[in-house]
Amino acid sequence: MSVDPAIGILAYGAYLPxxxxxxxxxxxxxxxxxxxxxxxARGERAIANWDEDSVTMAVEAARNCLGGLxxxxxxxxxxxxxxxxxxxxxxxxxxxxxxxLADAVAASDATGSQRAGTSALLQCLGAxxxxxHLCLAADLRKALPASxxxxxxxxxxxxxxxxxxxxxxxxxxxxxxxxxxxDHYRAMGERFDYWWENxxxxxxxxxxxxxxxxxxxxxxxxxAAQSIDALVLPAAVSAVGAQLARHAGIRAExxxxxxSATVGxxxxxxxxxxxxxxxxxxxxxxxxxxxxxxxxxxLLLLETTxxxxxxxxxxxxxxxxxxxxxxxxxxxxxxxxxxxxxxGMRAEQDQKQPGTTLYRHRKAVLxxxxxxCTHTGVVQFPRSDIGVDDPERRVxxxxxxxxxxxxxRIVSYTADNLTYSPAPPSCYGMIDFEGGGRLLTExxxxxxxxxxxxxxxxxxxxxxxxxxxxxxTKYFWKAAPLNPPTGAGS
Amino acid sequence: xxKGIKDKVAILGMGCARFGERWDVDAExxxxxxxxxxxxxxxxGTQQIDAAWLSVAFDAxxxxxxxxxxxxxxxxxNIGVTKVExxxxxxxxxxxxxxxxxxxxxxxxxxxxxxxxxxxxxYGGLPVRTRGTGFDMIGVTGSAPGNFAQLAAxxxxxxxxxxxxxxxxxxxVSVKSHANGAKNPKAHLRKAVDIDTVLxxxxxxxxxxxxxxxxVSDGAACAIVTTPELARALGKRDLVTIKALQVxxxxxxxxxxxxxxxxxxxxxxxxxxxxxxxxxxxRPREQIDLLEVHDCFSITELVTMEDLHISERGxxxxxxxxxxxxxxxxxxxxxxxxxxCFGHPIGASGLRMIYENYLQLLGRAGPxxxxxxxxxxxxxxxxxxxxxxxxxxxxxxxxxx
Numbered sequence: 001m002s003v004d005p006a007i008g009i010l011a012y013g014a015y016l017p018x019x020x021x022x023x024x025x026x027x028x029x030x031x032x033x034x035x036x037x038x039x040x041a042r043g044e045r046a047i048a049n050w051d052e053d054s055v056t057m058a059v060e061a062a063r064n065c066l067g068g069l070x071x072x073x074x075x076x077x078x079x080x081x082x083x084x085x086x087x088x089x090x091x092x093x094x095x096x097x098x099x100x101l102a103d104a105v106a107a108s109d110a111t112g113s114q115r116a117g118t119s120a121l122l123q124c125l126g127a128x129x130x131x132x133h134l135c136l137a138a139d140l141r142k143a144l145p146a147s148x149x150x151x152x153x154x155x156x157x158x159x160x161x162x163x164x165x166x167x168x169x170x171x172x173x174x175x176x177x178x179x180x181x182x183d184h185y186r187a188m189g190e191r192f193d194y195w196w197e198n199x200x201x202x203x204x205x206x207x208x209x210x211x212x213x214x215x216x217x218x219x220x221x222x223x224a225a226q227s228i229d230a231l232v233l234p235a236a237v238s239a240v241g242a243q244l245a246r247h248a249g250i251r252a253e254x255x256x257x258x259x260s261a262t263v264g265x266x267x268x269x270x271x272x273x274x275x276x277x278x279x280x281x282x283x284x285x286x287x288x289x290x291x292x293x294x295x296x297x298x299l300l301l302l303e304t305t306x307x308x309x310x311x312x313x314x315x316x317x318x319x320x321x322x323x324x325x326x327x328x329x330x331x332x333x334x335x336x337x338x339x340x341x342x343x344g345m346r347a348e349q350d351q352k353q354p355g356t357t358l359y360r361h362r363k364a365v366l367x368x369x370x371x372x373c374t375h376t377g378v379v380q381f382p383r384s385d386i387g388v389d390d391p392e393r394r395v396x397x398x399x400x401x402x403x404x405x406x407x408x409r410i411v412s413y414t415a416d417n418l419t420y421s422p423a424p425p426s427c428y429g430m431i432d433f434e435g436g437g438r439l440l441t442e443x444x445x446x447x448x449x450x451x452x453x454x455x456x457x458x459x460x461x462x463x464x465x466x467x468x469x470x471x472x473t474k475y476f477w478k479a480a481p482l483n484p485p486t487g488a489g490s
Numbered sequence: 491x492x493k494g495i496k497d498k499v500a501i502l503g504m505g506c507a508r509f510g511e512r513w514d515v516d517a518e519x520x521x522x523x524x525x526x527x528x529x530x531x532x533x534x535g536t537q538q539i540d541a542a543w544l545s546v547a548f549d550a551x552x553x554x555x556x557x558x559x560x561x562x563x564x565x566x567x568n569i570g571v572t573k574v575e576x577x578x579x580x581x582x583x584x585x586x587x588x589x590x591x592x593x594x595x596x597x598x599x600x601x602x603x604x605x606x607x608x609x610x611x612x613y614g615g616l617p618v619r620t621r622g623t624g625f626d627m628i629g630v631t632g633s634a635p636g637n638f639a640q641l642a643a644x645x646x647x648x649x650x651x652x653x654x655x656x657x658x659x660x661x662x663v664s665v666k667s668h669a670n671g672a673k674n675p676k677a678h679l680r681k682a683v684d685i686d687t688v689l690x691x692x693x694x695x696x697x698x699x700x701x702x703x704x705x706v707s708d709g710a711a712c713a714i715v716t717t718p719e720l721a722r723a724l725g726k727r728d729l730v731t732i733k734a735l736q737v738x739x740x741x742x743x744x745x746x747x748x749x750x751x752x753x754x755x756x757x758x759x760x761x762x763x764x765x766x767x768x769x770x771x772x773r774p775r776e777q778i779d780l781l782e783v784h785d786c787f788s789i790t791e792l793v794t795m796e797d798l799h800i801s802e803r804g805x806x807x808x809x810x811x812x813x814x815x816x817x818x819x820x821x822x823x824x825x826x827x828x829x830x831c832f833g834h835p836i837g838a839s840g841l842r843m844i845y846e847n848y849l850q851l852l853g854r855a856g857p858x859x860x861x862x863x864x865x866x867x868x869x870x871x872x873x874x875x876x877x878x879x880x881x882x883x884x885x886x887x888x889x890x891x
Contacts, residue, residue: 344613345611345612345613346613346618348618349618349619349620350620353627354623357623357624357627358627361624361627361628364627365628378747380746380747381628381746382624382628384742388742388743388746388747389743389747411644411751411752412640412641412643412644412752412753413640413643414632414635414636414637414639414643414695414696414698415693415696416633416635416636416639416694416695416696417693417694417695418615418636418694418695419618419631419632419636419695420618425695425696426632426636428630428632428636429640429643430640430644430752430877432748436748437748438745438746438747438748439628440629440630440745440877441630442630448696451643453643453644453646453647454647464627474627476627476628
């Protein structure tokens, strides 16, 4: 298949949750049972907070990708993940509301394998002429305690804006192959994967299947293997990366960091995350070969352009730098629902969400859109028929006023040990937005002793609460520090 | 132009149940306990009551809806009973209903009774509850201490106050209330504490430690009100009359506009000014003899001293540390122990404050009686949280004061 050379990637973004669980801390608790995991007990993995999931992480990656771009240009979005919170509610639809995209966009979820991210990307590229398309991939993978997967996996999201025009990376070729090679699987409704033997996966899957795919793609694209500047392989393959490159004739230096030591394998999101990392490092005119693996493989060859230099190119490097080391394995288990804590009676509050109210207020709740009075200019959240601070009490004077991308400062705060929170103390308080409007909100990604009146914050899309009786996740916005404290997490 | 309520209504009798963890009784018995005392004080029969208001704040594990629980418990004589709920200000709200009915001439004798049975919830502190479908999607419910603790952060920032200085002043508030509560046989907490104990207590919601927070209690309190003329006709000599009764309800300005800095109670400032105007009080720091305020948390009491225009802005902490509000100070505050130690059965608290002021004005407060005979006493009853609340200020005094 020939690909229009004007098609490619317009922008990219990445998101890593703040905490990095030390693998040594995981192993320290599990070594009594699984001493054989010692070899994997090195480095750290990104772990989503209790109030993050594939939807919220995708929203953050998308915000990083879109930056100051005009969001009304986006024609469609796809969210690829094998850990979508809803089986039948368009997860990408939640992302659409959070990003305040126009109602007239197409949106779809892509799932089913570890290459869901690359497959979604290839689909977007194939339809680039009708773009721009926002291709998102996120995974919050769940693994059993004392499993290899628990040590190897990580949580992350990546976003690519795909279309035509001033692309930062042009598509040179795409190739896919599909073979029902079941290295692992997870049946519908189950929580955990079931894995087959590593040696078979390596020899038959990574070396033979992916190797064949690589050679076939290079041949099809008529590209000299030696000219590949960056080879982005799935993290799972990294142990045989050098072997694969050698067999395909690609220079060993082209292999990029699989982020195994710092993030972990973020599943469907990982190839896109690694592509973002490669774009952070690339120079114009370089060839990037990206592979996704899962029941076959997807292969994509990109060539960077001069436009790359105009893009913010610290997406993954900045996200890596924001990381805070975490050694609290028990908290991780509790947040993944793998350790049942006595939450106390305060946790018993019914979180039932009326569907009717959420629908009526979706712009405020999911999009953090407030109101601005067209007479007084006063900004408020949420908007209301009679505005605050209008001495004439006029009805219906407000226009939509998005607040999610506005910075804010803390007016008041506390660290509450009494109220139920999955991550006590519950930090919250009042913030004032630049340009007007205020919100009583929860604070995240900050330790209680770093809270201060006047501190600059930014908004992040998070899980507000989960109705465990009816399996419904409630989302809203919270405030995180604009310049997050780094170092050790609590 | 409305002239207000001053001296139009007299208190015929008041009663208050023993507050505390009343494992032995239901809300019905608490109501009977408070009402029995008020009825003996008033010297009337139940059948003489024309209308009644019942204040209860929490529905979760409590008496249930409507005025029926009060009508049934007291076997009221087939009269209208209105249940009111206005957060923790419900007690004063019930009194407002009864007082207005008498002032309007619609009732000769009216009853206001507040009750709360909180110790059936299974845990300490206030029950967790919804704040409405709209707020629940976008707001932060938090705990009561967490909501009020934010006053401290904003107050420190507003007045450039060192955390340790404010913490010590807050501690003094609680030490004083514990000393006062120890003298009150109906109080929930009757043990004095020293300042080190308060300062070193476990943190509940930064910077509020355990002793900066009032607990919650079971209890009931009530007032029987009538006109001054009828009170005299019924044989009352020394009359305590209502001088002012003001309620101000947040309209979202604090929560949504940008004018409020989080360090004070906007509603209390307005309610206090209106109450002084209604009562003809021009210099509250000199003219008010006793204060009962809504000390749900030490920081609330502290900032309320400014919001009631008693202390200068940013100086309440100095007045507190000077002992200005101690039982032997210039203007005693919480001479009965306050919410902190008398206890906080939500729906009853506003009436409990007025009960204490009423006893003090009549010189009937026993060992905790203020030495200098008071003539005007103020109560401040606050519901909700600093950013969204109901503030009620009542002034009662001797007739002629």
